[in-house]
Amino acid sequence: MEECLIAYCRAGFEGECAAELQERVIQQGLVGHARAEPGSGYIAFTLYNAGMAERFAQQIGSLDLIFPRQLFISPGLLKDLPVTDRITPLVAALESQANRFSELWVETADTNEAKALLTFCRKFSKPLRKTLEQRGKLNGKNLSAPRAHIFFLSSVAAYPGVSFPHHSSPWFMGIPRLKHPASAPSRATLKLEEAWQVFLTPDQRRKWLQPGMKAVDLGAAPGGWTWQMVRRGIRVTAVDNGAIAPSLLESGLVDHWQTDAFHYTPRHFADWMVCDIVEKPRRVAQLAAKWLANRWCRQCIFNLKLPMKKRYREVQQCALLITEKLETAGISYELTFKQLYHDREEVTGYLRLS
Ligand SMILES: C[S@@+](CC[C@H](N)C(=O)[O-])C[C@H]1O[C@@H](n2cnc3c(N)ncnc32)[C@H](O)[C@@H]1O
Incomplete structure (x- = not known):
């Protein structure tokens, strides 16, 4: 599997997100290419330099990038996940990246099409969390440990991966949930x-x-x-x-x-x-x-x-x-x-x- 960077962005801004990451990768003397499908709400950036994705992600501060809402590194896309047991291959992929995790986020893209998948993500996160806990892999107190992400493209295809505190968004799906105050005169x-x-x-x-x-x-x-x-x-x-x-x-x-x-x-x-x-x-x-x-x-x-x-x-x-x-x-x-x-x-x- 190829190592890649997964970046979430506003749907329609995949081109900007890809151009920005490409520029950062080049600045760090690395090489790679982005796969960006217009309107998908994310990009997958494959790095050709073996073993360098983690170093790259650790050098990027959470405010260093304009268009990516979230950035995590993944060993690659897991396609055709068996519907009877998605957990085993996903846990194996996560464990290939880190020993322990501070959190688990099961996410999808912020698009109208992907919205339906969110319910699935919520349900699926429960047994997956339980499995990681039973294996002693999740420790909410260890805040310096990487965070585990599973980014579902469909119910049988997902990018598993990890992000690092201080180098990624602290919010689920990279989205701060703010409530519109009733007495404010505009949504702005x-x-x-x-x-x-x-x-x-x-x-x-x-x-x-x-x-x-x-x-x-x-x-x-x-x-x-x-x-x-x-x-x-x-x-x-x-x-x-x-x-x-x-x-x-x-x-x-x-x-x-x-x-x-x-x-x-x-x-x-x-x-x-x-x-x-x-x-x-x-x-x-x-x-x-x-x-x-x-x-x-x-x-x-x-x-x-x-x-x-x-x-x-x-x-x-x-x-x-x-x-x-x-x-x-x-x-x-x-x-x-x-x-x-x-x-x-x-x-x-x-x-x-x-
Ligand atoms: C997007 S609205 C601002 C909304 C505001 N931030 C809020 O939260 O309610 C833009 C405002 O800029 C004002 N505006 C446009 N050009 C301006 C200018 N040259 N000087 C002052 N106000 C201007 C418009 O009248 C309009 O009320």
């Missing part, structure tokens, strides 16, 4: 909540999302992102010609400016600038860079709406543009992009002074 609210979950550690969230802090929300209406900040007691300047939800204005924490976000100049330094404007990605990237270059804010989260084609290239161009502007201004910064679960044809950027 979950994008900012997820961004904070993904980009900040629990410690950073405690430190950097404190009551009394100041934020500017560019393109704020109707106020889903502003709602997230108000909920944390953060004072928000909401910039948008559109209407902001009255409940937010009544909170006493929101100041509404009906003006163009691209020409708005803040009066005070802000802890946060967030931006969810539907505009050309490079224009939004320029705006984020301008805020940091002028030291108008400490950190920002911004959403880039991607074009139909060359989407990975576009994100790279935006990153380059920010880099050039901040380096010219002599600013030390950290920049990360991620396609979040709640992003559609978009990616989210996180930029902060360092």
Whole structure:
């Protein structure tokens, strides 16, 4: 069996996911090729360098890749699993990869077609878990041990494999399950909540999302992102010609400016600038860079709406543009992009002074 990397992604972004992994593999002096079926919600990347998949996966941080939601290494696809005993070959494949596992996740792709398989995955995980436990292979306390994944393509075909803590998503199927808060004025609210979950550690969230802090929300209406900040007691300047939800204005924490976000100049330094404007990605990237270059804010989260084609290239161009502007201004910064679960044809950027 060939060793491969399995990456989950948003359905329709398999090309971007494959291009990004290909680039990373080459950067590490390795060779391989991706098999990416459009709309499948995952890619399988075969590495030609024997025994190198683990080293590769261990060098990738969970925020190092934009389009993959999850990454694990697999000895290969097990096809034609016997319906009377799928467990024996799957356990053998897992045990060929590691001695012990911290967790077991039985997963499938995040597509409409694969949704029906989820029920099967849930049922199947019970006897499989029991078998691994009886063999002394599962230990929930050993958090540094690899996590076992079984990624089902159908009820008789699956990729078994392992991922490593700190080098993979901590969420089942790579998807954080966030509940839409009933009082938030838009569903977009979950994008900012997820961004904070993904980009900040629990410690950073405690430190950097404190009551009394100041934020500017560019393109704020109707106020889903502003709602997230108000909920944390953060004072928000909401910039948008559109209407902001009255409940937010009544909170006493929101100041509404009906003006163009691209020409708005803040009066005070802000802890946060967030931006969810539907505009050309490079224009939004320029705006984020301008805020940091002028030291108008400490950190920002911004959403880039991607074009139909060359989407990975576009994100790279935006990153380059920010880099050039901040380096010219002599600013030390950290920049990360991620396609979040709640992003559609978009990616989210996180930029902060360092
Ligand atoms: C996707 S919506 C923002 C949704 C918001 N984040 C929420 O959670 O409710 C984009 C907003 O950007 C605003 N917008 C577009 N261009 C703008 C500009 N140049 N200046 C300020 N606001 C702008 C629109 O009026 C719209 O309300």
